[in-house]
Amino acid sequence: MTLTLLHTAEAHRITFDTLRDRIAPGRGLHHIVRKDLLDRARHGINDVLRSEIATLIETAPGLTLCTCTTLGPVAADAGAIRIDQPMMQAAAALPGDILMAYCLESTLAPSLSLLEAELARADRPAPVHPLPLNALWPLFEAGETQAFAIGIAAEIRHVAAQLPGLGSIVLAQASMAGAADLLRDLSIPVLASPELALCAALSRL
Known part of the structure; x- marks a missing residue:
């Protein structure tokens, strides 16, 4: 198929x-x-x-x-x-608070709703901290993907350092996945959607 x-x-x-x-x-x-x-x-x-x-x-x-x-x-x-369902399922299975970064306001409601639904399905109440990074979106639209990823990673580092109960970080949009490589040194999982979603989709063929 x-x-x-x-x-x-x-x-x-x-x-x-x-x-x-x-x-x-x-x-x-x-x-x-x-x-x-x-x-x-x-x-x-x-x-x-x-x-x-x-x-x-x-x-x-x-x-x-x-x-x-x-x-x-x-x-x-x-x-x-x-695309974000496998990622949100993975986040719901991890302990601790969740930092959910996003770069488009139109992404917030569907992403947050799905994450909360997966947390409820896993019977794991957990605080979700939305992190708007809307000012960085023009970089992606201009094709400046490296600068986009660097900006996302820098903002996440700053905020994550102020959340002692943080258990995972979710990059809500597929376009943000490049930032995950720049955050590998963090002691908590950073979840991006493309690979998780493609594996899930291929498993259904």
């Missing part, structure tokens, strides 16, 4: 092809890149946009993995895998 990936940034095509080459060499991926969907969703997802996303997923070949956190709930309603 084909795995289709619905992206809202061209950069994700390279990210997931690189992951595929390491995790499942030879596995074909079908990419759909629609930046306009995120541009529209940032102002709220209306019925027209919801229907368009559903049609994309229903007509895509095979199983669809939606790599956009903002579109995640709507995509899941249409039968797609949400």
Whole structure:
């Protein structure tokens, strides 16, 4: 069965092809890149946009993995895998408080709702500390991915040092995954969604 990936940034095509080459060499991926969907969703997802996303997923070949956190709930309603679900499940299984960093305001509500749902499913009440990093998003849009990752890592280090009960850090958006490599020296897990989600999706094929 084909795995289709619905992206809202061209950069994700390279990210997931690189992951595929390491995790499942030879596995074909079908990419759909629609930046306009995120541009529209940032102002709220209306019925027209919801229907368009559903049609994309229903007509895509095979199983669809939606790599956009903002579109995640709507995509899941249409039968797609949400990119952040495996990551949120992993976070819910770890002890301690959770620092959830995000770079788009439209990401906050769906990410927080999913994380809280996974915590409830795991029967593990835990404080979640949202960390908005919206000022860094223009770097990603401009293609300055290294500066984007460095900025995220610096902000997370600063905040994490002030949270003694912290047990894990969640990078809410796939675009933020590069910061995880810059935080490997921390004594707590830093969770990014792309690899966890691709492994989960491939296991269902």
